Amino acid sequence: MEILSNNVCLFCKIASGELAARIVFEDEISVAFLDHRPVFPGHCLLIPKEHFETLADLPAKLIEPYFKNAQLLARAIESGMQADGTFVGMNNKVSQSVPHLHVHIVPRRRKDGLRGFFWPRTKYKTEADAELVQSAIREAVSELRK
Numbered sequence: 441m442e443i444l445s446n447n448v449c450l451f452c453k454i455a456s457g458e459l460a461a462r463i464v465f466e467d468e469i470s471v472a473f474l475d476h477r478p479v480f481p482g483h484c485l486l487i488p489k490e491h492f493e494t495l496a497d498l499p500a501k502l503i504e505p506y507f508k509n510a511q512l513l514a515r516a517i518e519s520g521m522q523a524d525g526t527f528v529g530m531n532n533k534v535s536q537s538v539p540h541l542h543v544h545i546v547p548r549r550r551k552d553g554l555r556g557f558f559w560p561r562t563k564y565k566t567e568a569d570a571e572l573v574q575s576a577i578r579e580a581v582s583e584l585r586k
């Protein structure tokens with residue numbers, strides 16, 4: 441499949457491998473990686489490889505495979521992070537800091553303190569911590585794809 445990319449877009453650069461990211465899943469149409477400023481460890485972003493700015497721009501033929509992958513990742517992030525559930529959502533235009541469509545998938549735990557949409561961000565303390573989280577989600581994805 442030919443992937444149309446925008447050479448100034450940050451997430452196109454991640455999709456093409458030009459910019460490093462902690463990839464947890466990839467297929468022909470999409471790639472998912474750890475958000476570098478997670479709400480909680482394991483917070484991932486799923487992007488289409490092709491450059492579309494918002495959900496409204498996503499072609500009909502990609503809706504099913506893209507959201508099927510969002511479902512797979514929601515399951516994998518819940519199991520891989522031993523979470524109670526997930527938050528799955530996206531900003532479109534308003535509060536969208538990167539203009540390349542991305543679904544946020546955030547592991548949630550009961551009483552984790554999140555309220556509303558003013559979510560504090562954290563950082564992985566070390567690269568080793570981020571690597572552990574990346575491996576846990578990658579393994580959960582492979583289990584679910586068996």
Ligand code: DGP
Binds near residue numbers: 538
């Ligand atoms: P939003 O604000 O909904 O557009 O979310 C954009 C997210 O992208 C935000 O949570 C931080 C994340 N992000 C921005 N730049 C990078 C990057 O270079 N690498 C990674 N891994 N995440 C990024």
